[in-house]
Amino acid sequence: MKVCVVGCGAVGSLFAANLAQLEDVEVWAYDLAREHVDAINVNGLRLTGAGEVVGQVRATADASELPACDLGIVATKAMHTEPAISATAHVFAKGAVASVQNGVGNEEAIARHVPRVIRGTTFPAGKVLAPGVVQWDVKGDTTLGPFEPSPAPAEEIERLADACTRAGMPTHAVADARPAQWRKVIFNAASNPVGALTGLTHGRICERPDLRVLVSALVDEGKAVAAAQGIVLDADPEELIDHAARPDFAYGHKASMLQDVEARRTTEIDYLNGGISRFGRELGVPTPLNDALTALVKAREASWGQVLHSQTRSQGGA
Amino acid sequence: MIERVCVIGAGTIGSLFAGHLAQVVDVSVLTRRREHADALNERGLRVIGRSDLHARVHATDDPDELAGFELGIIACKGTDLEAVVAALEGRFPDATLMTVQNGLGAEDVVRRRGDWPLISAITFMSGTRRSDTEVEYVLDTPTWLGPYGDTPYERVEGVAALIVSSGLEAEAFADLRPAQWSKLIFNATVNGVAALTGLPHDFHFAAEERPTDLGRLVRAFMDEGKEVARAAGIVLREDPWEMNVHATKRGSAHYPSMLEDVEAQRPTEVESINGALVREARRVGVAVPLQTALCVLVQGKEASYL
Secondary structure: OEEEEEOOOHHHHHHHHHHOOOOOOEEEEEOOOHHHHHHHHHHOEEEEEOOOEEEOOEEEOOHHHOOOOOEEEEOOOHHHHHHHHHHHHHHHOOOEEEEOOOOOOHHHHHHOOOOEEEEEEEOOEEEEEEOOEEEEEEOOOEEEEEOOOOEOOHHHHHHHHHHHHHOOOOEEEOOOOHHHHHHHHHHHHHHHHHHHHHOOOHHHHHHOHHHHHHHHHHHHHHHHHHHHOOOOOOOOHHHHHHHHOOOOOOOOOOOHHHHHHHOOOOOOOOOOHHHHHHHHHHHOOOOHHHHHHHHHHHHHHHHOOOOOOHHHOOEEOO | OOOEEEEEOOOHHHHHHHHHHOOOOEEEEEOOOHHHHHHHHHHOEEEEEOOOEEEOOEEEOOHHHOOOOOEEEEOOOHHHHHHHHHOOOOOOOOOEEEEOOOOOOHHHHHHOOOOOOEEEEEEOOEEEEEEOOEEEEEEOOOEEEEEEOOOOHHHHHHHHHHHHHOOOOEEEOOOOHHHHHHHHHHHHHHHHHHHHHOOOEOHHHHOOOOOOOHHHHHHHHHHHHHHHHHHOOOOOOOOHHHHHHHHHOOOOOEOOHHHHHHHOOOOOOOHHHHHHHHHHHHHHOOOOHHHHHHHHHHHHHHHHHO
16 A cells, blocks of 8 residues: 655654555655655665664655555644645545644644545654654654544554554554544643743653643643543543653653744644634633643744844833 | 932943932942942943933942932842842931832832831833943833832922932822832733743734734733732722733833843842732732743743753
């Protein structure tokens, strides 16, 4: 079968390189970073760290070069879902497409362009070290299930989950992927913006009792929004937060949103806290703290457009 | 009769007071750094911008070298207040001291070190420090004064009149708390948001069109603050939201001191501003989840570099 990974950054590369190890899978990758695409085509896609893998992946920045595929895995940053899937939709006219992205609302965007959609959530993480080379930081499970309004059939979901698992990316096909997805979005929304606004690593946030209380209050709002949809979380996001704070796990980890803010890149806030707020508004569940952090992080993004003229700065009254 | 004024702390605000008051009374200046005092003694103090003044001042970094004075204006930053006031302990028993720090609680810090008559003040004027001996007077908005404890109101009026006679704007109030609280709520919100977002106090703070627009959050922060004031029995002099909208319509965006502080990785006034508001909320039993979040986030930001 043919699988196309849409967005071949760190997470997309983990799927693409591992799936390319299978005899029965032909892997294509669509990505706009030309140097990365060229390096993959010349040297293969190399993973290092938690696993040493080189995958023969055919990469392109031109969607018209992609063949028709049986399955798609969208792994772009959440704000790039819409342009990425609209460019590649023709590839999946007869296929099903899974999202393994952060946040909520990605499947909705994908479903506007392709007929059968798979809801997904994934925990493995890494970072692009150089064109064609990705550091595999954390191994972890992936959960796939139907996107309810335009679902892929169970066999198709199982086929993708089976391929990923055989390739070394343990993946569960489930009837309802929302509990896993909401557990992760609640975890991310409670920890990422606090790191992005303060500059603190995950462990240092959890050491400060006042900030840890704020993190829990954010978790509680997310849980209320999940509960209002009838979602029973598969585990308490609080456990994930405390587990990640351990020195042997992610104590010194800078949240991806903090890395984005430091590099002045647009963050995924609209799909994390902003996503929780949006669902909350539709369901009549108040989310004042998620609203607040969304507005603060978006204001932080807006500040990068400001030119700082030190000579116009005045001090005093405030 | 006030003939000798000592300005304690010669940052932007202290320099504006010293430069103007030296036109009408004898002014001494207590600085933190020796070189700063030397430069002032050598070159005097220049004020440009809305005023064009050159002042002779007697400056020192050593409280032992200070001559007596009738009025002391404590103009250091809130973060330096404790150390500055400790140096005044046991001295100048006849002086009246005036605090102009942001937030709440400066008067209590001074009171713990002596029983001088105290005047509470808040200032809305602003300027830019060009060097140790030159300051630009940017906004000629007033300083408001009120009695603290049993300081007679006539003395407050006398100090306000002196400040006005020196070319600055000032007004005396029998009860400063309505104005102090307006400014507290304004500062806690605007300073805190600026420090976290990196935005100067610009149009974003009043934008309310979309659900995620910053103005909506600013309004929610201020509504919590107003609820605390109400519960504390304070009738605000000005609506902090109106102050916010008005200030964002000025020509150039103001850089709140807390934003300057986090950019320079200095300690901020979060404890005396945001911390004070959250403590008052707890005291009067009002839940302020948003102001609490703002306070702990700024404290966390400080912890990331201190």
